[in-house]
Amino acid sequence: MSEVPESAPTTDAAAPQGPERTGPSRRTVLRGVGIATVATAGVALTACAGRQPTPPVDYGSTPPAGTVEIPKADVPVGGGVLLQSPYVVTQPTSGDFKAFSKTCPHMGCMVTFVRGQSIVCACHGSEFAITDGHRTLGPATRGLTSVPVVVDGDNLKVG
Numbered sequence: 001m002s003e004v005p006e007s008a009p010t011t012d013a014a015a016p017q018g019p020e021r022t023g024p025s026r027r028t029v030l031r032g033v034g035i036a037t038v039a040t041a042g043v044a045l046t047a048c049a050g051r052q053p054t055p056p057v058d059y060g061s062t063p064p065a066g067t068v069e070i071p072k073a074d075v076p077v078g079g080g081v082l083l084q085s086p087y088v089v090t091q092p093t094s095g096d097f098k099a100f101s102k103t104c105p106h107m108g109c110m111v112t113f114v115r116g117q118s119i120v121c122a123c124h125g126s127e128f129a130i131t132d133g134h135r136t137l138g139p140a141t142r143g144l145t146s147v148p149v150v151v152d153g154d155n156l157k158v159g
């Protein structure tokens with residue numbers, strides 16, 4: 001790498017001297033910015049070297065199926081509730097509990113919410129009755145799959 005001899009004229013040396021020049025020249029500032037940029041890029045490349053991509057992570061939006069227990073009081077009469085497990089539990093009339101798989105039979109989305117007497121899949125608009133899970137609207141060609149639900153005191157065992 002060549003160095004600039006001390007005696008060689010530079011733009012800084014050729015720049016006007018005197019009271020109007022109080023800070024570093026524009027060229028000096030730009031040279032500093034360039035050096036800083038190259039140094040930053042070098043550090044970034046070094047930090048990335050040798051790293052392997054990580055395998056995909058399954059965040060598991062829906063826990064695996066299995067029996068779950070919930071308080072009966074969590075299920076509104078004339079409506080239902082989506083559980084974190086892959087079930088939706090309804091209570092069409094007081095004390096009459098039903099449970100269904102949340103998997104929409106159309107294309108496999110999880111149903112999205114319970115609205116009034118309907119379990120709704122927002123993916124494509126299919127709706128299912130809270131009474132027995134049959135399809136009431138949308139592109140699904142069949143209803144939700146029923147899941148066993150047992151009343152156990154103040155709780156429900158679902159799945």
Ligand code: FES
Pocket residue numbers: 104105106107108109121122123124125126138139140
């Ligand atoms: S996946 Fe539910 S309506 Fe299409």
